[in-house]
Amino acid sequence: MSAVIAPMPQCWRKIGVYGGDQSCPLLVDEIHCRNCAVFREAARGLLRREVEPLPPLSSAFTEREAQVSSSVLIFRLGSQWLGLGCERIAEVAVTRSPRRVAHRVSGRMEGLVAVRGELHLCVALIEVLQLGQRSEVSGDRSRLILLTPPQAAPIAFRANEVLGLRAIAASEIEEVPSTLPATLATCMAGVVAFEQGRLALIQEGALIQAMEEALYG
């Protein structure tokens, strides 16, 4: 089997079907990356990877803090890339357009979305964060993200695109620039260099609060 494994890491993103150019020769037989042994092995490797050992109790925590990294989900609203910690993310689902609720058609609450047999409230986060209009969030790549506030049912929002998870080290995080829209700035923990621009790192507590407020208004 080792003979099949391509030398390229994350080949599915580059020459495969997951955002790649689909030039991989293996695709002729495999049709989709998920059928391919390379992909399968990579997944196995991820599950079997060594867990980073806990720091010894005696070590200086302040030094380590700079190296501590956390996983964030990267998604796009309008033209802005954002990163959000995973703890309150309940689900990322394929988008269906929300249906409106009588009398509540003018606010930032878009309506109800159905996910796996359950109905959830959906908020136009792109408008809450002043990053654009809800009509801009559409297309095949758009996804529905469900966040769970403490002790309450999840609230959904639509993102233009979800890229996946990425680990971000505390040392990478820079301060919030003053040029951002006010609501976005209050929800941010910092910015991180990302692709050609910057990724806005979101503080989940503030974000959830802003979303809950949008439900009422």
Added chain:
Amino acid sequence: MSALIELLQSEIRAVLGQLHDCVRQAQSADQADEAAARWVKRSQALTGAMSVLARPAFSSLGAAMQQIVRDGGAAALGKSSVDSALELIGEFVEVPVGEAEGWLDRNSGRAGTLSVQLSEAGQQRAPAPEVDSNPLMGLFRQEVENQCAQLGQRLLRLEQEPERLELIAPIMRSAHSIKGAARAVRLEPAVALAHALEDRLLAAQRSGQPVSEALIEFCLGVVDLLRELARAGATPELVARHTALISFDERNAPAPSAATPAPAQPAYIAAEDSDPVLRIKASLVGRLIALAGSGVVGAHRLRPFAERQQRLRRSVSQLGRLLDDLHHRLGAPPSTLPVGAALADLRRHLADTRHQTLSWIDEFAEYSREAFDLNERIYQAASMTRLRPFRDLVLGYPRMVRDLARQLGKRARLTIVGEGLEVDRDVLDRLDATLTHLLRNALDHGIENVADRRAAGKPEDGQLRIWATHRAGMLAIDISDDGMGIDLESVRRRLVEAGRVTPQAAAVLSEQALKEHLFAPGFSTRTEVTEVSGRGVGLDVVRESIERLDGSVRLTTRSGQGTTFHLLVPISRAVTRALAVRIADEVYAFPSLRIHRVLRVAHAQIESRDGLQYLPQQGRNIGLVPLAELLDLGHTRTAADRVDVVVIEHQGRLAGFVVEELLGEFDLATRALDTRLGRVSDVAAVAMLPDGTAVVLLDVDDLMRSTLSRERAGMRKLEEKTEQTVRAKRVLVADDSISVRELERQLLASQGFDVEVAVDGMDAWTRLRDEDFDLLVTDVDMPRMDGIELTRSIKQDPRLRALPVVIVSYRDRAEDRRRGLEARADSYLTKADFQDDSFIKLIHQLLGPAGAGDA
């Protein structure tokens, strides 16, 4: 009792506000002692009020609330059990009067547990410290609850047939189980009681004599006390009663044959429960049902795949024909030639492919059928977790009927048919108050006393019957009595006497119309107030609570022969039969039970007058309402050749709602709209269609109210042209701060509203009930009754619930807002919102201009 309950509720409500204040005050160090002192006084008043309820568990809760602060000082007010106690009492004051008795019965257990917790939290030497700290106690309580319910039923049966001694064995079995369980939690008084029960029954069984009434009375007493012991633990009061009961028995016991020692393991002990009951979180069950439902939706989506496969099969066949054609055109070359060989090869390949495709299609069809069947079954089974047998509801009724009849100096017996029917637990819970109410009515107003019955040639025991059946997917419950019936002529007389109808009009009222009047608010055939069914017969309350379940109630009665109430309610509140319609490109639904009729008419049939549209139909004009406009969804676009109209009848009025398209009838698994949206008028619930489309179920009562006010607004506009004086809209402002109150008053008055003020929640509540207002603006933090509570009371009050409520508070955190909207306020503003005109905008949005319309 109901008049009394109402008084008590308002009294307790007032005290409750003060108690909450004490808790708040206790947090600041310099006021803590004062708060503690006030707490003791106030909770004393509370105990006094609650002792009137005749529920020992609630009186001891009051006592425990006093004691905890006497012992622990102000610090004790920070305990979570104190909060829970206030919460429980807070719930009680919100219970509608008609349901209060049932609520008290159901929550005595909670009150008992809380008083034990309070005693423990106060580090007071608890009478039975192992109670509740023992993890078994909860299980024990449940077991006793179950066993006692069965015991009560079996004892009543024995009372009716005292000579059937074989009925004793199962009773002893229950007593024995309780004894074992009580021993496990070391609740000695309960062990002794269960033991005494067993002893006495054993003696009765051996005597061979019919069981005496005194013994049944004793046994029922023991059952009651066991229940209370399980709920409240061994409080001194209960221990004293236990001692009294046991010694009472001994004094009256005949020569004790019970001296013979019972065998170590009596023969009647057998494992009875082969299907144990689990306790599962309701939210988990809800999730399970939702997931199972989406499994069914998923399985439905396999069908298009199967259809696509059929297309594939057809195109393969087509290929075969084309190939045959080609073979023929080439002059059918033999396979010895290269072309012939290639063609033969091709045909063989195609035959293989065709064969394989067919078998795969079969396999897939088989699989999708199985998947569909399985998912359907999973959904059915998941939905069953919400069902409970009808028995669970009615178990205590025979006993209640017996006791009530005695209290009234009558004799009555209740039979129940259809105990095994499975009904949604929500529906069962909501039926309790109504059934109890109707049974009480039957006993109080229907069943005659023994002498009268004898004179009328009826058996001395009055007969009551609850007959439950499934009828066309609904639960039908008939509650009958063989009493004196309702004399419709006297109803006619009383209508005239009460000035409700002129004598001429009364004379021509049909039987149906007279019955209808019985269900009208405030109507009574009886003048005196009785302990059992309070003032009046309260059939308006019955009708209202049944209609709130989307059910119906009617009655048949024959003078001198009895009365039957026929209730028809859905088996499940979770599933509503509804007509789905399209409005502004989205799907809404009307509950089928509330639809009068559905019409499809031509545009030409619609008449227009004074800017309003009508549809003449069988001599009546049905006012038409474009639904999209009513729901703020824009413009209703009807088809070019026809108009679809859903006609609703509500209290004798007809209204036709114009929709864009009728989609058909569905069984909808409904769920409540997320409470964080606050109250959304005209919306009853949300649901999903089989294909996964979200549906909003409309609240028909709300729709009719909105329609009415819309029509009035239209009329008023016309009147305005001729008349200058229009009643200004009345707004009530409740705030304990005089400056805020004044600010709001001036703001609103400047907009032309007629503004009244209330100094706190209690004041506002009283005024709202006495006067007519169009809107309430309230603060949250107020003495006596806070704004949240006020809002909740309004939204639960059948007459006030349509009143728009705007909460204005300094509290601007998300959870404060959530609390307000969960109480069903229409909007929540912070006082900061006064700076711009969002307050005034909102008021206009809710009420329209100050002079026109009527909310």
